[in-house]
Amino acid sequence: MSEQAAPSPQLSRGEFGLLILGLLGRREMYGYEIVAELRRSSEGAIDLPEGTVYPALRRLERDGLIGGHWVDVVGGAPRRRYYRLTEQGxxxxxxxxxxxxxxxxxxxxxxxx
Amino acid sequence: MSEQAAPSPQLSRGEFGLLILGLLGRREMYGYEIVAELRRSSEGAIDLPEGTVYPALRRLERDGLIGGHWVDVVGGAPRRRYYRLTEQGxxxxxxxxxxxxxxxxxxxxxxxx
DNA sequence: GGCGACTACCTAGCGACTCTAGGTACTCAG
DNA sequence: CTGAGTACCTAGAGTCGCTAGGTAGTCGCC
Structure with missing residues (x-):
């Protein structure tokens, strides 16, 4: 081991990152969707604000655990950045x-x- | 409301504080003992360094969740600061x-x- | 035509927590 | 006299979560 620093010696740090990984393990999703899906599939118990989720997604991407790509939506809706797990993720x-x-x-x- | 700030809107913050409260709910303990007891009763899964536990105890005491008192030990051993839960705790x-x-x-x- | 609500993204900055890496001080075994 | 054990402590760095905003477009409503 030690090919790379262990990110969670004690859990607690990056716990919400793990939850995001858990969602993305099911299917590709974008940030705004993750917020809603987290709230839905936890029955309201976990309700992360966007200011928590977007920075977390950037950290996960920076660390190579997820990969994101922009998708334009027909109908003038804002474009979405979809994320999926990398192998490392x-x-x-x-x-x-x-x-x-x-x-x-x-x-x-x-x-x- | 606001007679006091809600300490855990989302858990995750003060999680280790909660574990300490859990231990002190069983019996009075002192810091050094808490470190060992946490390691023992979690079978090594939770191994908090002293630099985490002592500040956490001070926070809990500052917030009125636990109360501490010094106890001198016979035989020249260092004195201990025992903590117990307050009613608020x-x-x-x-x-x-x-x-x-x-x-x-x-x-x-x-x-x- | 103006207002609010919704989708979707983003950031700066504060506060809080964890951990590292030390330090103090005393005892006991070898 | 060196090391290990007990028992406490702190400063400082790093990280994370959240608040509180901002951008920009669409849609429905009155």
Whole structure:
């Protein structure tokens, strides 16, 4: 290992980034859609403002975990930037899922629910 | 409202603080012990450095969620600062547990585990 | 023709948190 | 006398989340 710095030694950092990766693991999506889809598929429990999501998408792209491309929409609607996982992003998602499972049961043990 | 700022609109902020509250909900503990106990009861999954825990304890005390008192130890060992939950801390822990449950199932839905 | 609502993107800057990397001070074993 | 253990602490850097704006176009409504 150590071909690259581990991004989440402790989870907690980049947690929302992981959720975005989770969504993009299902299908290609654009920022505005991610905000809505996150709210919908979490039944309102996770409601990230745009000012959180757009910078997160830029970080994920900067770090090579996702790739984006512009798509023009017919009918004068604003163009969209669609993102999909890169191969590195797939691996990060898989690792992140494991981290999440570990963290979840650890936190459950501590919180005693 | 605004008798006091809501501390966790989205979880994620003060998550480790919540874990500390969870431990202190079981019994009085001191900082150094919390580090070890967190590592032990999470089976190594959560391993916070002292530089994270001590400032977190100070914040929690500053915010009135925990109260600390010094205890001298016989035998020349360093004195310890034991912390226990205040009433406000108990309430915060209960609310935090609910937040955690909501966040957990939301994240599970998104990550699809 | 003007107003609000919606889609879709973006950024600067504040505040908050985590962690690194030290430091203090004392005890005990070898 | 060196190292390991206990137990506390802090400054500073880096990162992240969110507020609060802004741009720009379309659409429906009165």
């Amino acid at each position: 797939e691996r990060a998602l898989a690792a992140g899922r494991e981290d999440w499972l570990r963290f979840k049961s650890a936190a459950d043990a501590v919180l005693g629910s | 108990e309430r915060a822990l209960a609310a935090g547990r609910e937040d955690w449950l909501r966040f957990k199932s939301a994240a599970d839905a998104v990550l699809g585990s």
